[in-house]
Amino acid sequence: MDRPALTLYPxxxxxxxxxxxxxxxSDSEGCHGDTGYFSYPFSIPRYGENVQNWSENRVxxxxxxxxxxxxxxCNSLSTLDRRVCVAPMMDRTDRHCRYLLRLISHHVLLxxxxxxxxxxxxxxxxxxxxxxxxxxxxxxQLGGSDPQALARCAQLAQEYGYDEVNLNVGCPSERVGEGxxxxxxxxxxxxxxAAVTAMREAVDIPVTVxxxxxxxxxxxxxxxxEFLQIVSSAGCHTFILHARKAWLKGLSPxxxxxxxxxxxxxxxxVKRDMPALQIILNGGITRLDxxxxxxxxxxGIMIGRExxxxxxxxxxxxxRFCGSTTPAASREAVxxxxxxxxxxxxxxxxxxxxxxxxxxxxxxGVTGARRWRRHLSEYASGFRTDRESIGTVxxxxxxxxxxxx
Ligand SMILES: Cc1cc2nc3c(=O)[nH]c(=O)nc-3n(C[C@H](O)[C@H](O)[C@H](O)COP(=O)(O)O)c2cc1C
Numbered sequence: 001m002d003r004p005a006l007t008l009y010p011x012x013x014x015x016x017x018x019x020x021x022x023x024x025x026s027d028s029e030g031c032h033g034d035t036g037y038f039s040y041p042f043s044i045p046r047y048g049e050n051v052q053n054w055s056e057n058r059v060x061x062x063x064x065x066x067x068x069x070x071x072x073x074c075n076s077l078s079t080l081d082r083r084v085c086v087a088p089m090m091d092r093t094d095r096h097c098r099y100l101l102r103l104i105s106h107h108v109l110l111x112x113x114x115x116x117x118x119x120x121x122x123x124x125x126x127x128x129x130x131x132x133x134x135x136x137x138x139x140x141q142l143g144g145s146d147p148q149a150l151a152r153c154a155q156l157a158q159e160y161g162y163d164e165v166n167l168n169v170g171c172p173s174e175r176v177g178e179g180x181x182x183x184x185x186x187x188x189x190x191x192x193x194a195a196v197t198a199m200r201e202a203v204d205i206p207v208t209v210x211x212x213x214x215x216x217x218x219x220x221x222x223x224x225x226e227f228l229q230i231v232s233s234a235g236c237h238t239f240i241l242h243a244r245k246a247w248l249k250g251l252s253p254x255x256x257x258x259x260x261x262x263x264x265x266x267x268x269x270v271k272r273d274m275p276a277l278q279i280i281l282n283g284g285i286t287r288l289d290x291x292x293x294x295x296x297x298x299x300g301i302m303i304g305r306e307x308x309x310x311x312x313x314x315x316x317x318x319x320r321f322c323g324s325t326t327p328a329a330s331r332e333a334v335x336x337x338x339x340x341x342x343x344x345x346x347x348x349x350x351x352x353x354x355x356x357x358x359x360x361x362x363x364x365g366v367t368g369a370r371r372w373r374r375h376l377s378e379y380a381s382g383f384r385t386d387r388e389s390i391g392t393v394x395x396x397x398x399x400x401x402x403x404x405x
Contacts, residue, residue, distance in 0.1 A: 080137055080163055080206065082238065082280055083295060084317050085109040087304030088141040088166070088210070095131045096350070097358035099341055101307065102135050103334045105314040107322040110138045111302075114168045116179065117144035120153045129160045139164035141210065143171065145181040145191060147198035154199040154207065165199060167192070169211040172246035172256040183246045186215045189227045193234035200235045210240035210282070213266055219245045221266060228274060238278040240302055241267045257283075257305075268297045288316055295321070310364035331362055 086093065086101055088111035098110045115128045120142075131138060140162040144150045154165040169192055171182030185192050192209065199207045209231055213224055228239060244260040251259055262284045271279040282302035285291050291301045307313060312331055318324035329337075342355045356376050363369040 080109060080139075081107060081322065082109050082278065082300035083321050084291065084314075085240070085280060085300060085302040086111060086307050086314075087282060087302045088112060088114055088168070089304055089308065090114060092308050094354070095135065096341075096345065096355050097308070098135045098138060099132050100334070100338050100358045100362075101311055101314060103329060103337050104311055105317045105328075107318050107324065108314055109164075110135060111166060112138065112140045112162075114141045114143040114171060115153075116176075116181075117142060117146065117149040117153045118179075120156060121149060125156065129157060129162075131160070131162075133161070136161075137163045139166050139208070141166040141168050143168045143176060143179075143181050145179075145185055145188075145195065147195045150195045151198035151202035154205075155202045158203040158205050162205065164206045164208055165203060166208045166210055166240070167195060167199070169209055170242050170246065171253070172212075172215075172248055172251070173253045174248075177248055183212055183215050184248060186211060186227060187218050189230040192227075192231050196231055196234040196236045206238060207236055208238040208240065209236050210242070212242050212244065212246045213263055214245040216246075216248055221269070224266070224270065225273065228270065228277065232274070232277055237276070238280065239270075240280040240282050241270065243267045243281055243283040264294065264297075271298050288313070288320060292320070308358075309361050311358070311361050312364065331366075335359070335362060 084105075084107070086098075086108055090113045093111060093113050095112075098112070101108065101110060112131075120128050129140065140157040140160075142150055142153050142157070142165060144153065144167075150167065157165050168176075168182055169185045173182065176182035177184045196207055196209065211227070213219065232239075243262045243264050243266065244256075246256045246260065264281065267279060267281045271277075278299045280300040280302050281294055281298045282304065285294065285301055285303050286306040291303070294301050303313075312334075315328035318326070318328065338359065342352075345355055346352060360373050360376055363372045
């Protein structure tokens, strides 16, 4: 039987691209329901769904949506808005944390934790790559150095619907270094270029690199420029620069995030010397005023630890930097939507502790924040794992009341 195809939109490549566009808009039809943003009669297409099997009615609804929002954005993924990004952080920015952050800002670009290629190729792919469509726009960060393995993982990431693939060339951990990837790759620009070439040949989504200003004694400005020139000639045009060097021997990863001094001046200089590259500055940004000041000198800012400590920091981003006129969701609205999401996730077996962790900082800076954190930690290690147990406790109510005033 002939089905109405989306032939009016010949550029529509995959269902997830469409979802990306629709979900990046919030209006009266998009709301935070327990399955994400769409509780409206429109059921969101799932990744990989065969467009040819859609009913006529569904195609009609989707056409209306496309006409309303335009299709351009979803097919120009290379124009992903990277002005405000949330950094990849192991054991932090998992899919649940990203879901929470997306409830706070519709526009920031979210990055996954670093996923080593071996874990994807030999492990449980869904565990590492699956994510909720509401997380868009979302980038996956890969750790690895073998071009073929990276290319295959990039391909899989694209199939799962990620909007960007990022290569980690900045992690200073000894274990990662022993695997021959992370920051030690700064000393092997040709290898990174080969990896970028292989990944770009495998996917249509943008391939980007996150790196440092240097490693060990390879830390001159000229060596940094040489690295960027070689890797960009392989087709990587976006670099996230953690604005400090790394010491591979002698400093732990944590110390490597604190001890080597921040050199924003060098990041600005890179942008001036290589203006065609998109340069995203990372490291030490904790306030939106600082972020705004830096934005006049580079193309985007990536924030890591502060977002985890205080996720509600992102509440002003959409209005301040992305032209949104919609008021930010209140902490309570975010919490309610996340609790609904937690319900669904706990039912499918995700441990409460993992789901609750991203909530720890939600009330940072308001009265009751400490009680809220203590309460959540107690429950996370305790017995009650249902939503009611959070919603009825005094700490939550206190926090709720104080932020309502
Ligand atoms: C707990 C933790 C885990 C991290 N994991 C990663 C990672 O997987 N990949 C990566 O590129 N950087 C990782 N980073 C570094 C951050 O992405 C970021 O570069 C760094 O924290 C500096 O930014 P900030 O000062 O805004 O936090 C991690 C940082 C922290 C605190």
